[in-house]
Amino acid sequence: MELIDTFFNWGILVRSFPILIRGLGNTILLGCAAIAFGTIAGLAMCLMRLYAPKPFQRLAVLYIDIFRALPILVVLILIYYALPFVGIRLSSFVSAALALSLVLAAFTAEVCRAGIENIPKGQFEAAAALGLPFWVAMRKVVLPQAIRVVIPPLTSNCVSVFKDTALASVVAMPDLLKQATDAQAMMANPTPLIGAAIIYLAFLWPLVRLVGYLEARGKARSAH
Numbered sequence: 001m002e003l004i005d006t007f008f009n010w011g012i013l014v015r016s017f018p019i020l021i022r023g024l025g026n027t028i029l030l031g032c033a034a035i036a037f038g039t040i041a042g043l044a045m046c047l048m049r050l051y052a053p054k055p056f057q058r059l060a061v062l063y064i065d066i067f068r069a070l071p072i073l074v075v076l077i078l079i080y081y082a083l084p085f086v087g088i089r090l091s092s093f094v095s096a097a098l099a100l101s102l103v104l105a106a107f108t109a110e111v112c113r114a115g116i117e118n119i120p121k122g123q124f125e126a127a128a129a130l131g132l133p134f135w136v137a138m139r140k141v142v143l144p145q146a147i148r149v150v151i152p153p154l155t156s157n158c159v160s161v162f163k164d165t166a167l168a169s170v171v172a173m174p175d176l177l178k179q180a181t182d183a184q185a186m187m188a189n190p191t192p193l194i195g196a197a198i199i200y201l202a203f204l205w206p207l208v209r210l211v212g213y214l215e216a217r218g219k220a221r222s223a224h
Helices: 002-007 010-051 054-069 072-086 092-117 121-129 134-171 176-187 191-223
Strands: none
Touching: 002 191, 010 054, 010 092, 010 134, 010 176, 010 191, 054 092, 072 092, 072 134, 092 134, 121 134, 134 176, 134 191, 176 191
């Protein structure tokens, strides 16, 4: 009973639930913002790496390598605590969204590059033979085919982003984990942390299953 009262106290869970839900809203908003900006920036970085002049390709490779190697927490701390020394002050939400977007863009760029390079060169040659300009061929011929390849890993990256939003609590952003930690301190009981874990599981488990479904469907399509 002592274990249940300490970690699974129903009364405390009910009292902390509205606080956790507010944190969940902030977590979802942060994750969606990071995914939107990170995906767009990642695709742009991918195209720069593949088709830009050589100096820009090297810059893209450097960016991708650096942000794939750096932990998100390090990027977040540098943005939130270091930038004010050069006169740039960002809110905790903007700092977290920027850090997540920068790292996601690097991984998205590599996923998209693999997807585009998976397209047979004959597709490019056929589009050129039809007189399609490069960017029109990319938009109408290449990218629609590449999307089918990259959707499973991109979806997996999105799940990782939502999990990594928990790091925003380090800069005092009121996400789900921060709200749970505050509720734990206020109620002198760790049950809110268990509640947060349950909410994370309920929110992310369907996305994890979606990744598995997309991967299985991709393998089935490849077999045919």
